[in-house]
Amino acid sequence: MSRRARTLSTVGESALIERIARRTGLASTKRWRLGIGDDAAILKPKPGFDLVLSSDAQVEGVHFRWGRETPRVVGRRALAVNLSDLAAMGAAPTGCLLSLAAPGDFELDVFDGIVAGFVFESKRYACPLVGGNLTRADRCSLHVTVVGEVPRGAALLRGRLRAGDELFVTGVLGAAALARRKADEGGTALTRVPVPRVAAGQRLVRSKATSACIDLSDGLATDLAHLLEGSGCGAEVDLGRIPTPRGFERGCREVGLDPIEAMLTGGEDYELLFARRPPGGREPSPGWERALGVGVTHIGDVVSQAGISGLPALKACGHHF
């Protein structure tokens, strides 16, 4: 064996699939009749539950750059952003497929790092990697499909909110934009992986008070507009209430980032934005917030007049067209 780094081409597809399968473990589980290794994976659906399916991708040069991120972080993030979509529907993760593209001279160590990160995240959120695809391409990209389950008919959809609903976000906003900028400016590795609010989503789906939910991938300004779509309602947001990380303003100043812009349009925070019907007449029950397992902040309200007030006009960010 030469001392030069081994590449995907020298190892070959079958051996690469083997490497993945060794990390994922069992080919069949209580829920999956069959995982990696055949033409397709086979799921035993759970009676009384709907299946929730979503896809999202991470592309080299667009979502990540090898100088800036480690392979492990790239692998972890590829699954985390998908799990966030399940969380936004209130679904519990059931499994995932990874369609991975990379050049033939891609280093095996980098491949292994990506897979290790992906499988780490998959075990953490009980979302087994059950299948997918490997293909050659000029640049690396990870296209992931996640499958989740939600009690029949209960998924948290957009647009179902009503005037009077209260708007909440989990966690803090702007952290992702700041971390990205710091990595770019400081030449250090971007180590931040978003935390998909999987448990919180499942608790929200069990509460009749939750009227709609979305995850914040593009930023509050854009995603709030999506949440309102089809409802005929608008929103009043209190800018001063939007939660940011400790030391956020100073951190932004140090790297020349506008904190308002970072927090509203920076995107990639993957927190949940949801609407909640306040309990009519009765006192609000403070317990529900604690039960979510993550801090939530009341940032505004749904109003009958269309449009969003309280937010400055800003250009959306994003990896889109």
Place this chain on the structure above:
Amino acid sequence: MSRRARTLSTVGESALIERIARRTGLASTKRWRLGIGDDAAILKPKPGFDLVLSSDAQVEGVHFRWGRETPRVVGRRALAVNLSDLAAMGAAPTGCLLSLAAPGDFELDVFDGIVAGFVFESKRYACPLVGGNLTRADRCSLHVTVVGEVPRGAALLRGRLRAGDELFVTGVLGAAALARRKADEGGTALTRVPVPRVAAGQRLVRSKATSACIDLSDGLATDLAHLLEGSGCGAEVDLGRIPTPRGFERGCREVGLDPIEAMLTGGEDYELLFARRPPGGREPSPGWERALGVGVTHIGDVVSQAGISGLPALKACGHHF
């Protein structure tokens, strides 16, 4: 509006999703509680059925080239090769997700052509496009996930065959390799789209005689080895029986292609290769072949001794590593 071709960047993501949704039609159907438009799609599973999931990709410069294929053919093939994986499990298509990557300056007309081809195929095989993702990338690629259903526990797996089983293929082999070479040599468009054997797969799954099945994506030589994996068995193939298209040898000669190589390792024929237990003692029932709705050919048999005999040693083709 300028006369210059519109691009994905000028149209923007929301409008692009709208364009897709207009073509796919209904956001909800009898089976899908929700299609395109939210964080995820929602499927109502069918009692008594397993779900089958598979991913496959088509990458510019690897699986297709813009000079050689039309956008419509690229879109059609991206779904067809995935449906072939469902067919190989004996599953009926339920729906699909498309994760599409393309540059910002990608022409809108090409995008529309890809989507039109994809949706055409999706309607043809009753496999609605229910979700997915759009992202920027240097080059175009289509990563597809298909969902199918198969009666509980009945999916056609690999490796379950036994010595004495008979090996069959549907259709003819080598057609894809010949069409590809002709397009390359003649500078004409490659218009061939594989026909996924979706109906045949579903009929095979209903027959207790079917012991294993795989689709021929890489070529008979490679895929037969996959089919045998884990069974401890081998196969004896009769090279002379392998069915090829009419005028195949002459066609191969004209473009300098070795017919044996094209037929065995050309790949991309997407026919089914399956093993069938011959009816013990009784006469074979000729009816089963007709019921498949596609011609089948008995090309060899499963034997107890490992390895494949009857095929010349050839290097596998493929888009893999």
